[in-house]
Amino acid sequence: MKNGKYCAILGNALGTHKLEQLVNSRPLATLPFDGKYRLIDFQLSNLVNAGITNIYGIFSQKNVPSVLDHIRTGREWGLNTLLDHFFVGFYNNDGSEEGVTDLTYYPQLLTFLRRSHSQYTVFSTADILCNINLKQLIHVHEANKRTMSVVYKKMPKVQMSSVNSVLKLDETDTVSSVTDYEASHYAEDELIAMSTGIYIINTEFLIRMMEVEQHQEAPRQLRYLLSDKLVELGALGYEYAGYMKNIHDVKSYYEANMDMLDPQKFTSLLHATQKVYTKVKNEEATYFANSSEIFNSQFASGSVIEGRVENSIISRRCQLDKEASIKDSIIFPNVKIGAGARVQYAIVDKEVEIDPGVQIIGTKEKPIIIEKQAHVTEDKTL
Numbered sequence: 336m337k338n339g340k341y342c343a344i345l346g347n348a349l350g351t352h353k354l355e356q357l358v359n360s361r362p363l364a365t366l367p368f369d370g371k372y373r374l375i376d377f378q379l380s381n382l383v384n385a386g387i388t389n390i391y392g393i394f395s396q397k398n399v400p401s402v403l404d405h406i407r408t409g410r411e412w413g414l415n416t417l418l419d420h421f422f423v424g425f426y427n428n429d430g431s432e433e434g435v436t437d438l439t440y441y442p443q444l445l446t447f448l449r450r451s452h453s454q455y456t457v458f459s460t461a462d463i464l465c466n467i468n469l470k471q472l473i474h475v476h477e478a479n480k481r482t483m484s485v486v487y488k489k490m491p492k493v494q495m496s497s498v499n500s501v502l503k504l505d506e507t508d509t510v511s512s513v514t515d516y517e518a519s520h521y522a523e524d525e526l527i528a529m530s531t532g533i534y535i536i537n538t539e540f541l542i543r544m545m546e547v548e549q550h551q552e553a554p555r556q557l558r559y560l561l562s563d564k565l566v567e568l569g570a571l572g573y574e575y576a577g578y579m580k581n582i583h584d585v586k587s588y589y590e591a592n593m594d595m596l597d598p599q600k601f602t603s604l605l606h607a608t609q610k611v612y613t614k615v616k617n618e619e620a621t622y623f624a625n626s627s628e629i630f631n632s633q634f635a636s637g638s639v640i641e642g643r644v645e646n647s648i649i650s651r652r653c654q655l656d657k658e659a660s661i662k663d664s665i666i667f668p669n670v671k672i673g674a675g676a677r678v679q680y681a682i683v684d685k686e687v688e689i690d691p692g693v694q695i696i697g698t699k700e701k702p703i704i705i706e707k708q709a710h711v712t713e714d715k716t717l
Contacts, residue, residue, distance in 0.1 A: 341473065342389040342453040342538070343382045344444060345375070346460040346558060353496075353584035356706045357682065361401040362394055363582065364461035367667050369595045369605070370635040370650045373405055374461045374582065376613045379421075383412045384609040385469035387457060388419035391447040393440070393557075399425045411612045422447060436556045441549035444557070448542050456541050458561060459533045464580040464591055466607045467533070472573050476535045483540075483564065484571040485510065486533040488579045489526040492518065496583035500530040500562050504572045510565045531575065534561050578603035589682060589702045592648050592665050596631055616651060626657050635668075642672070656691070663699070667707075681705060 347362045357366060364375040375392075382390055394402055402423055408414075409421040424447075426440040448456065455476070457469060467486065476484040487502050495516050503512040513530070521527055544564065548554050555563075564570075578600055580591040594600040605611055618636040623629065628643040637652040642659035649655075649666045656674040664681045672678060673691030680697035684707040689695065696716040697703030703717055 339389065339452065340454050341385070341387045341457060342448065342451040342455075343387050343391070343457040343459070344447075344557065345378055345382070345390055345392045346458070346556070347394050347462075354582075354588060355585055356704050357585065357588070357684070360707060362461075364392075364394070365401045365405050366582075366588065367650060367665075368464070369592060370633050370648045371616070372611065372613045374464060375402070375405065376611055377464055377466060378459045378461055379406075379412050380609065380611045381459070381465075381467050381469050382457065383414070383612070385457075385473065387469070388412075388414055388416075389451050389453065390414065390420070391422045391424060391444065393424045393426065393444060395426065399423060405614060407614070411614055435553045438549075438554075440556070441545050441554060445542060445545055445549070448538055448545075451538070453538045455535055456538045457533070457535050458557060459531075460558060462582045463531045463533065464582055464604070465531070465575065465577060466604050466609055466611060467575055467577065468609060469535075472533075472535060475573055476571065479571050481569070481571045483534060483536040483561070483568045484573055485561075485565055486531045486573050486575050487528045488531055488575045490529045490579075490581060492521050492523055492525060492527065494581050494587065495521075495527055495529060496581065496587075498583060499581065502528045502530050502565070502572055504528065508572045508574075510570045510572050513562060513565050528572075529581065530562065530565075531579070532558055532562075534570075536561065577607065585682070585702060585704065586700065589665065593646070593663070595633065595648065596646060618651065621649075624657075627655075642674075659691075664702075684709070687711065 347364050365373045368374050406421055414421040424443040427437050499516040501514050501516050502510050505511045548560050582588050620636055621634045621638040624641040627640045630645040632644045632647045634649045635651040638649055640655045641657045642655040645662045647661045647664045650668040652669050653666055654671045658674050659672045659676045662679045664678050666683045667685040669686045670683050671688045675692045676689050677694045680699055681695050681703045683705045686708045687705050689711045693711055694714045698717055
């Protein structure tokens, strides 16, 4: 694949308001996943695995520090050379209605696209979790000589949300209609052709579209603009058949992590034909004391485990004291859980301390969230 022929724009997500406290201090893109990854790692890895190393990430102004802290120089993704780059831009959308952006949004994207001298642009966002071979998408797009192509996935109703778009395609896989998802229109066992928000579009045409949109009274974010042009441009629909999770609320995020305890789903996402890259942490292995009991769980490095862990994902540098238990939960980095404490159906954010004997109990349908840096001194149950 010719270097420089392709560039990419990486956005954050739609519908993140349903992720509650988890996105108070970070964008969805940098949410931890499976103990050692961030959600943004998957879309970045998809791009660099396809040879696309000229990437512009566009995020809300309040979210930029979290992104910069994780990506840093971009070394782990091979984005720190003279020819390969990851740029970060930001815009202010405070007080704006959903989907509408400010006047700084398009000028910076247009500058990037003009300077890239690329023939094609890939656009994706971090709320779709997948390990997709974008080389195949690019090949199909070029072979069909379309202006735009879009990736879709046939999803069960239970994994859809109101922020998703549903595609209808004709016999030539051309998008014939795009509608907002409405739950009442579909049967419980029906598979729905959901747009993943992953697009490839001819760069010159994209620039012309964006030049017009930036002068509108209420310019829309790029994802909305592309979705609205699918039918007009006769976009090609490209079906993705691998593992995919639509991250749109706390439950879907929790379930995506729990999926990684299923060997088949874990292998499909993380050990497919492509690697997933993340920021490297050179730490000692997790220590399991003689008193520890472990059942169907995953651990990152640097933790000390003296209690019981079942059906859970434990991130880096956590401490679980004797007679404490974690079950059906996601534990973020640097969490301390005191002796005799019990955590079940919970998402415990970074740097939380849970006192001895405290019980934190959520439900499978509604996992309880413990906010970042909280000190929990009394029981919390739903």
